[in-house]
Amino acid sequence: GESVGLHLPTLSVQEGDNSIINCAYSNSASDYFIWYKQESGKGPQFIIDIRSNMDKRQGQRVTVLLNKTVKHLSLQIAATQPGDSAVYFCASVHGNQFYFGTGTSLTVIP
Amino acid sequence: DVKVTQSSRYLVKRTGEKVFLECVQDMDHENMFWYRQDPGLGLRLIYFSYDVKMKEKGDIPEGYSVSREKKERFSLILESASTNQTSMYLCGVIVMNTEAFFGQGTRLTVV
Numbered sequence: 696g697e698s699v700g701l702h703l704p705t706l707s708v709q710e711g712d713n714s715i716i717n718c719a720y721s722n723s724a725s726d727y728f729i730w731y732k733q734e735s736g737k738g739p740q741f742i743i744d745i746r747s748n749m750d751k752r753q754g755q756r757v758t759v760l761l762n763k764t765v766k767h768l769s770l771q772i773a774a775t776q777p778g779d780s781a782v783y784f785c786a787s788v789h790g791n792q793f794y795f796g797t798g799t800s801l802t803v804i805p
Numbered sequence: 806d807v808k809v810t811q812s813s814r815y816l817v818k819r820t821g822e823k824v825f826l827e828c829v830q831d832m833d834h835e836n837m838f839w840y841r842q843d844p845g846l847g848l849r850l851i852y853f854s855y856d857v858k859m860k861e862k863g864d865i866p867e868g869y870s871v872s873r874e875k876k877e878r879f880s881l882i883l884e885s886a887s888t889n890q891t892s893m894y895l896c897g898v899i900v901m902n903t904e905a906f907f908g909q910g911t912r913l914t915v916v
Contacts, residue, residue: 729904739895739907793905797847
């Protein structure tokens with residue numbers, strides 16, 4: 696079955712620096728990937744997504760990179776702010792099946 | 806965007822109690838799910854529902870059952886709560902097989 700993982704469990708960055716959070720997936724048939732942000736005591740919220748026929752997608756301060764050769768996904772957050780502190784996890788999607796990674800807890804140091 | 810509401814944010818129950826966790830969406834989507842979230846284990850699928858009265862076991866259905874009598878409501882039932890079911894429970898909706906919308910989560914403690 697599908698597995699999604701290889702997150703670092705924690706990441707600390709200085710305010711203003713860029714953050715990079717990584718994720719790996721196993722199913723080469725996954726056709727869609729999503730990054731979620733989960734703040735303490737809340738449900739996960741959508742950040743950005745990317746289809747498997749793309750290798751990069753940019754949003755506001757966030758960029759997702761997809762490397763299908765090595766089945767690797769990354770989320771880059773530019774100019775990290777204290778409000779970015781949260782758990783981030785990726786999901787790979789195949790059909791209507793979602794497979795979630797375990798998440799990386801990002802702490803922004805003022 | 807679809808709004809998903811879980812009936813309780815925090816819940817404390819005793820071992821052996823029957824527990825109902827309710828989840829309601831404000832639209833008409835077929836696919837709904839229940840996950841539990843535990844430190845280091847991430848999200849694990851308990852049950853999935855494709856439509857009213859249609860359900861499919863996920864990865865960890867033992868000790869749980871579900872009910873989907875109306876399209877907008879998907880209930881998770883702990884038949885006899887145990888301490889190892891202490892967890893964060895997340896329900897949600899899958900839209901167009903491309904996006905999952907989550908409720909705010911229910912943190913259940915079984916004592």
